Amino acid sequence: MTLPPLDSPHWQGSLKAFGWGLRATSATILSLVLFVTFIGIGALAHDTHFSMLWAILSTVLVWAGPAQIILVSTLGSGQTILQSAIAVTMSAIRLFPMVVAVLPLIRSPDTKRRHLVLIAHFTAVTLWVECYRFLPHVPRERRIAFVHGLGTGLMGVALVATIIGYLLAANLSQTFGAAVLLLTPLAFLFSTLRNAKELADVLALGLGLVLYPVAAQLNSGVDILVSGVVAGTVAFSVHKWRERRAAT
């Protein structure tokens, strides 16, 4: 799908921009990835004996695939609510910088903070990646409506998938279940890698992958945070060092 040029009349009115955002959902392989990931989440919720409403609410209100997988699998494996909450909180820290990074792409000088609440809620890895791809082709004053459309579309896809996965779960073999769960790491890895424009992004990804198993040996309960901050800081420092060397 190609979006209309920035000065096209097709961008007049928020409703049209919302429509373009909604339609953009069909233009990305990530929608397919999202669909299959949430089939896995729906199936996992069923197998862990949560209700259909629980699965639906977790997709709409949590709206973060890895967090949902961690939540279901920790609760399912008999960990306490507190342990599970800590693990989910750690995985969710990445949402903070994502929101921080996405908002400047969307905001214009007269945007109020309350206009951005729904966008903050929609922000997760898929929306984050797609904002970088689509927003340069969207007029700035239409970006809020566009992202509302995009977020609604993506959440709709995930919601349908959650329900289908939940209903299918009874009929899924273990092999198929494993294949569906493997989709999440594969899809996240490749979509982040494709979106990585700077060396710093690739380094952060690679170091983060390698450092997590090391940090997990600490068994601190905050392993993801430890490996993430260390790997991210090293990647950032290398980037700055190269930048400074290039300047002199």
Add this chain to the structure above:
Amino acid sequence: MSDFIGDWHALVVLLVAGVIPNQIWRLLGLWFGSGLDEGSDLLMWVKAVATAILAGVIAQILVQPPGALASVPWGLRYGAVAVGLAAFLATRHSIFAGVVVGEAFMLAGKWWLG
């Protein structure tokens, strides 16, 4: 209908351990992000950390796999990612190729091992 809703206790757990831990970071991002400049060093650092934390989540699913994925031996799980990555790079960054080849490797390996 009660099957659909389930028990209320589980819904409270969802709120406490699922919804709040996620929304708190989004709200903090909304609150503190408004003053940050798009190209600033702080934002670059924060982005690098976000990427590395996501990498940690990916690694966690592979190292400590949930549910049915635990039935796949570790060599197959890591192998699937390595082979998928090779396909991704060989096809000039096609997410689809990487995912399909990685999955095919895991399924073939599981079938071969019986």
